[in-house]
Amino acid sequence: MPEGHSVHRIARQFDRNFVGRVVTASSPQGRFAGGAAVLTGRTPTRVRAVGKQMFLEFDSDVWLRVHLGIYGAWDFAGEILLDPTIASANGRMGQTGQRGTDAVFDDAGENSLASIGAPRRARGAVRMSEQTRGLDEDLEEWPPAVVGQVRLRLLTETMCADLRGPTACQLQTPDEMLATVASLGPDPLVDDPAAGEERFLAAARRKPTAIGQLLMDQKVVSGIGNVYRAEMLFRARLNPHTPGREVPEDVLRSLWRDWVVLLPIGVDTGQMMTMDGLDAESYRRAMASRDDRHWVYRRAGLPCRVCGTAIVLEEMAARKLYWCPRCQA
Template sequence: MPEGHTVHRIVRQFEADFVGRRVGASSPQGRFADGAALLDGLVMVGSRAHGKHLFLGFAADGAADVEPVLGVAAERWLRVHLGLYGAWDFHGQVSPLLPGGDATASLGAPRVRRGVRMGEGERSIDADDAERAIDEPDAFPPDPVGQVRVRLLTDATAADLRGPTACVVVTPDEVRAVVDAAGPDPRSTPGAEGEERFVERLTRRRVAVGQLLMDQAVVSGIGNIYRAEMLFRARLDPYTPGSSVPAEVARELWRDWEVLLDDGIRTGVMITREDLDDEGRRAALADRSQRHAVYGRAGEPCLRCGTPVALAEMAGRKLYWCPGCQV
């Protein structure tokens, strides 16, 4: 499942290529035809994320006389949750998001790539989903391939959504309700407010902290990888009840999440090891197996104490931790 940094990078892609432009909306698959009709021909006025929710704001004339939500005054919003399998494919003039993912440097006019897929990872694609990184233009827009729930289209860029858990047109009040019910996100609930909400929601519960970090009502955007790595970095036993976590330790978790989220947004990948020098970090950018201290390393020696990394199941998800130094 895409974690929070990926959704924030998708926000940036829409900001670069769609916000401020009039957008055509359609549903090649047909399942979102009514929703697409509500958005077709409107101007995208904002792109925001809260945790794993993507919100795209639209207005008829590029401005809406409504109270802003997430800093955007929009008449209608498209709310998307990618879930386990969802992804956005961008085609045409796709602005590079340096330095992360497979983005390519560009000077002058935007470089035309066959496409970029943004979901659990990022890679270049062409119209038939073959992996390829080429700069020559194809016919635009490309024919939809597969089960495209919604296509958003400007005169230069197309965005195709496949496989989401949620794809629905909502009102500003409904956006506000989703955000209010969710745990804080360092990007949309920054500073002391987000930290205090996180500490209060984590430390009042007797549920294991490893489960609470995955609860999107406690904190938004953390998935399985970040959960395991944050607990390792904090030397915290994942089975510790939230109510037994000292407030200062909870604050350190929040601040670490701020750092990891910002790094993931900037680079497009999750590198969570603290022991990497510049050369090691470059190697980790190229090799996924070098990025994490415990996640995906069951049975291998802990990088800190040598104890074999443990693997268990917690609330239906795999949990990795070191029983030697997470105590």
């Protein structure tokens, strides 16, 4: 499932490539035909990302809400104007078809550029999600042919965005959008960090639920998924089974402050980098391989990087949980 950093990256690409441009909308799959008919001919005016959800505003007070869920993805094609504020990433998190870029790929299809460059256009196709590889073939027709089950296609004169497999794709009024956002926990890139910290603290401290589940509850805190959950708990040396109301206040505050640090790193690099203090070569190696990027995630049975104890893999609320039974005892 895409975590918060990837949704913020997708929102930035919509901001650069669709806001202010009239769109033609369609639903090749047919499941969003009515919504597409409402959107066609309108102009996106603003985009918001909150946690794992994106909200795209159109003129005449119409909002498109998209929650990618586990299988959702946006495919972009056309004259893509890349965001200069983030390192572009090919494969599962970013851009393909670029020229003259120094990219670092890993065996899962993720990569991060060595530096953040100026805005540039790239002719090609792009997939932005957490689960799927990018497309780097050159386009031979415009608009590109529809491939597979496309819930929604947004098309401008130079850009095409295809939405596949989302958990939610719906139109909302401004009040409905605000109500949805209000139901979500704080997001460090949306909320004031100090106010967000107090909201997170208040929500977590009144719950008997295990902290490992609370970090994944989007009503408690927005954007954290399986990877960040495992890594943040290890960085805090916190047992994931500890009830939220039993976690010391200073530890809860440190969890929120760690999220404030980690989320922008993920947005800027396209990678869920959770290792600290790496030298230049170690950092590049970590960008190229998740085996060198994480403390415990996907390291079941391997020795803990700190104490040498075998990392445990178990299920918590039907999701995989990785943790060190000694460091996080």
